Amino acid sequence: MVRDAFRHPLPAYGRGMKRSIERSLERSPFSPGFWRSPLRGPWLTSVLGVVLLGGITVLFLTGLVSYAAYNPDLSPVNDKTPDKGILGFYLFSWPTDPHWLYRLNQGVHVTLGITLIPVLLAKLWSVVPRLFTLPPARSLAHALERLSLLLLVGGALFEFVTGVLNVQLDYIFPGSFYPLHFYGAWVFFAAFLAHVVLKLPLALRNLRQIREERNDLVPTEPAEPTVSRRGALWFVGGGSLLLFATSVGQNFDGLRWTAVLAPHGPADSGDGPNGFQINKTAAYAGIRPADTGDEAWRLVVTGRTGTVRLSRAELLRLPQHSAALPIACVEGWSTSDQWWRGVRLRDLAALVGYDDPPDVFVESLQQRGAFRRAALRANQVADPRSLLALSVNGEDLSPDHGHPARVIVPAAPGVLNTKWVARMTFGDL
Known part of the structure; x- marks a missing residue:
């Protein structure tokens, strides 16, 4: 496949350079032979994608609801995104009943976001060969698809990283968290929705198939397996469960000591x-x-x-x-x-x-x-x-x-x- 890029004859002095470039490409991430993990394939990618489909949709909706709870239409006092324009079409007057509404919404939003981190990382790992395919764009449609993937991957990393930093009270990102996370969520979810429309039928078909069809995710020369794909899913699920168990306790006074990943613990409480x-x-x-x-x-x-x-x-x-x-x-x-x-x-x-x-x-x-x-x-x-x-x-x-x-x-x-x-x-x- 790499040699297809060199179809035209070269002068003698260029053949050595050609062979050197070919060998370098074959040892680089741009060569299909570089990616040898037998775990990669349409089935694993589809399972992780379906989990993220539900989880990220809940994250997006609870995030929008959380923003509405600040009553940003009470401008300019509470409005942290004054240029939101049409993106604020859904805003509504925040109710006072039930009295635990914001507690539930934000607990779900933050805890679910932390819990999904291993799933997101596993999903990105499963599709990383596609980031190095050559040529970068085979057609205008393919170029647009690659651009949407760039927005999808970049948006996911941006939203999860800034969200975790905010939870940990580490405000090292430039600017205010509120507009960065709000606008970033809309960009990411738009790319996510387009990706779902394009890929969901294929993902569901992959889940139903007994044998996988060969595609660019299946390695051409797979290495010896050290764990099954179901074992890999158990590993990812175990990581998510561990993050859940060490963060959900911050929502309950009696379990706060278990929230070792939260910035506030029992030592941050008063007396009596x-x-x-x-x-x-x-x-x-x-x-x-x-x-x-x-x-x-x-x-x-x-x-x-x-x-x-x-x-x-x-x-x-x-x-x-x-x-x-x-x-x-x-x-x-x-x-x-x-x-x-x-x-x-x-x-x-x-x-x-x-x-x-x-x-x-x-x-x-x-x-x-x-x-x-x-x-x-x-x-x-x-x-x-x-x-x-x-x-x-x-x-x-x-x-x-x-x-x-x-x-x-x-x-x-x-x-x-x-x-x-x-x-x-x-x-x-």
Whole structure:
């Protein structure tokens, strides 16, 4: 096959160079004889592809839902992708019921993404010979197919790598995670969908065949097998199961110690009634004790009838309400329901002239981080479980959990449950 590239006679002085090039190509990845693993073939590739078809579809949908949970239409406060245009066609007002909605969605999204890593790597390994086929493009249609594969492979690696880095709180990629992951997901899924349309009938046919048809994935000179293809699938499945077992525990307080691959463990929890998961500590956020003391801190509430300044003691004299709600973070970890107690957001809206609660803009004392400011929709403010919490599990909030006051809203992403609240502005943003 390699020699077909040299059909025209060469002068004598060029024959030696020709033979040298031929030998080099035969020892390179561009030669079919280079790829000798007997495991490669249409059946193995098809099995892995079908698993990824279901898994990546769930990842894409839960990712879109996760983005909608941030209420990015509350622009410009919550909008991290202002140039999304038509890509935001599906956005909707995020509900408050069921109260565990975001916890479930993000737990599935992150845990499934980590679990699929061995399957993705095995799939890429199974088709790697096709990346080195010669000539690179036999026709315009073939060139377009190769381009779609480049977008598919590159998009998959980009989405999985940036997702894992975000889970591990390693923000080493250029720019903000939100637009990179959002736009990357659309590019990748478009290439993925085109690939599925082209290859799914062939994959299903390969799965039904008893004997494999020879194609460019089957080695021309296979090496001696050391494991069967089913054994290889068990190996991949075992890797996925191991990643699942060492990451899913971050969604359950009693199993958090098993989540050895998660960035937060039991050591990142508080003590006593405040003894549940902490994402960003007060020290990390730049919160100074002098700013949160009873003498210095005041909550500034602004609305239709003007501005009200409330000390923590004055907030405690307002009607107090309780709600059992979890905290769920974009990185995939969550807590069980905690008992929060404080002033309803709708009651604070009433203090500044709103019988029907509007949207609210919340500002924090926090000095670091992307969500020092956040906005909540009217339906979230109106929910009687939405609180400006002053205590949790029967005890005052600890500094790391947002003392002197924090927002807690059912089904909202953790970053919208603003800690160390300083100002709340009700009405038009």
